[in-house]
Amino acid sequence: MKYSGIGGQAVIEGVMMRNKDQYAVAVRKPDGEIEIKKDACSDLRDQKKWANVPIIRGVVAFVESLKLGTTTLNYSASFVEEEEEQQEKSDEKAEGLFMTLVAVVAVIFAIGLFVIAPYLLSESLRRVIRVSALRGLLEGVIRVILFVLYVKLISCMQDIKRVFMYHGAEHKTINCIEHGLDLNVENVKKQTTVHKRCGTSFMLVVMFFSILFFMFITVGNMWLRMLLRIVLIPLIAGISYEFIRLMGMYDNKLTNILSKPGLWLQGLTTAEPDDSMIEVAIASVDAVFDWKTFVDEVQQEEQECTAHTAATQENPDKEQSQPTEDLQQEEGIEVLDLEETDEEEDEILEALDRYFEAPEQDAKEDK
16 A cells, blocks of 8 residues: 555535645536536645644644635535525625634534533542543543544434545545555445544544643643643644654554554444445546556556565575675675585595505505
8 A cells, every 4th residue: 555645525415635736626516417626725834844844734734624624615515505596706705704704613612522521521520530640531531432422423414424425435535546456436446434544533643642641731720721721732733643644654563553543433434435426536536636657656566566575485595695696796705616615625535545545555565
C-alpha cells in the first residue's frame, strides 16, 4: 500500500476529494446525473514556512479542512432542493452569512458537549475521586462515551446514513488506488470502508491525547481548568494530526496496531455504498488525481519487489557471497580454487616422500 497524498470527505449525496492545491466535488443530482465542480484551494502551509512546522501545520490543516468542508457541504446541499431558483447576490451573501453562523454555533455546541460537559461530570465526583489524575481519566472516558452515543444517535437519521455510505465510498476509492488497482466499480467494491487517515480516527486520537494532557496538567482554580481545556484544543489537534499523518504514511505491524482503535470507530461513521455512490467517488478522484500514473508506479514497485524476493529465495548463497567477491576484487585479493590447492598439496607430499625414501634405499644397497 502506497501513500497517495489525496484525501476527502463525504458531502450530501456526494464526495469531495482534495489533491494538493485542487479539490473536486462530485454530487449525484436528483435527476441521476453526476455534477462535478473543480476548483483551486489555497494552502497556507505552501505559502508560509512557519505554517509547515510540525504541530502548527496540524492546526492549520484542521482549520483549512473545516473551511473547505463547510464550503463543499453548502455546495452539495444546493442540489437537494427540488427546484433551484436563481438568487440575487444579496441573497447569496445572506445565505453565506447564515451558514457561517451555523458553523460557529456547531463548533460552540461541540465544545460544550465534548469538552465542557465531560469536565463538569467528572468534577461532580470530586468528593468521591480525590486524585486529579483519576478524574482526568474519567473525564476522557466520559468524552469517548458521549462521542460514540452521539454518532450512534445521528446515524439513525436516513440522510446521515446516506452520508456515511458516501463516506465508505470515499475510503474504498482511495484504498483501491493505494493498493495499485485500476479505478473501477468492481475493484472499489473489493476494498474496505476504513482508512488510517480518516477524520473519525483523528477525533479519537484527539480524545486520547486530551486524556493524557488533562490527567497531568492540573491547576487549582476550576474556571482556569475549564479554560485550559478550550485553549489547549489547537495544541492537542496539532499533535493528533502528526500522529494520524505518521500512521497513514507507513504500513507495518506497529502502525496497524496503533491504528486499530480508530479503524474500529470508523465502523460507526462508514457503511457499504451502492454502485451509484462508488461512481460518484470515482468521478471526484478522476477530476483531481492522475490515478493511472500512480497505479502504474505502484504496480512497477510491486513487480520489482517480487522479482528481487524470488531471486533471493532461489539462490540465497549467491546473494550472500556476491558482496564478498566484489570486495575481494576491489582490494586485489586473490581467490584460490580449493580443488587446485588440494592437488598442489598432494604433489608436494609425494615429492617429500620420495626425498626421504631415497637415502634409505641407498643405505640398503651399500650393505
